[in-house]
Amino acid sequence: MIIRPEQPADAAAIRRVLEAAFPGPDEANLVEELRADGDAVIALVSVDAADIVGHVMFSPMAAPFRALGLGPVAVAPDRQRSGIGDSLIRQGLAEAKAADWQGVFVLGDPAYYRRFGFDPALAQGFASPYAGPHLMALALGGPLPATNGRVDYAPAFGRLG
């Protein structure tokens, strides 16, 4: 199993993973739109033998500091719960930190994302259409430079059908 940056030739296999992992095509479309918009700042695949079995994308947010949004993240259903999502997310966060991003936001289940250090309390002060118990933040390389203000995901998220 290796994790590497996605490449153009991976697009169809990534789409298959996303369509299998989620109930509909929205997340697969979102990934393609983020890519087309130039917002796929960090995009990684997990490859086992020749098969792409997982994918994660991070895109820039409009925020009071240099922030990325994590998501979507998807693992092929028959490969879930074997640490693939965990490895993809940890590698992406390490790359974000190395590139001096100051924070990462994610919308999801705190039961899953807390293990990476994401905290709903850290996101509480920020105004967002997604504000609530499922919006979490993680500081990279030091405390967040601001604890309030407005945060918006990349435009493709707003076009989700």
Ligand SMILES: CC(C)(COP(=O)(O)OP(=O)(O)OC[C@H]1O[C@@H](n2cnc3c(N)ncnc32)[C@H](O)[C@@H]1OP(=O)(O)O)[C@@H](O)C(=O)NCCC(=O)NCCS
């Ligand atoms: C969520 C997802 C990316 C996690 O990847 P994964 O490779 O299956 O997960 P990992 O093996 O890294 O982690 C497994 C752990 O996460 C937990 N877990 C997995 N999905 C979870 C969820 N939705 N909520 C809470 N916990 C979850 C498991 O219980 C397990 O915990 P344990 O290690 O304490 O037993 C994957 O299950 C998936 O693609 N799900 C469908 C798409 C999705 O919901 N994506 C996230 C929203 S963008």
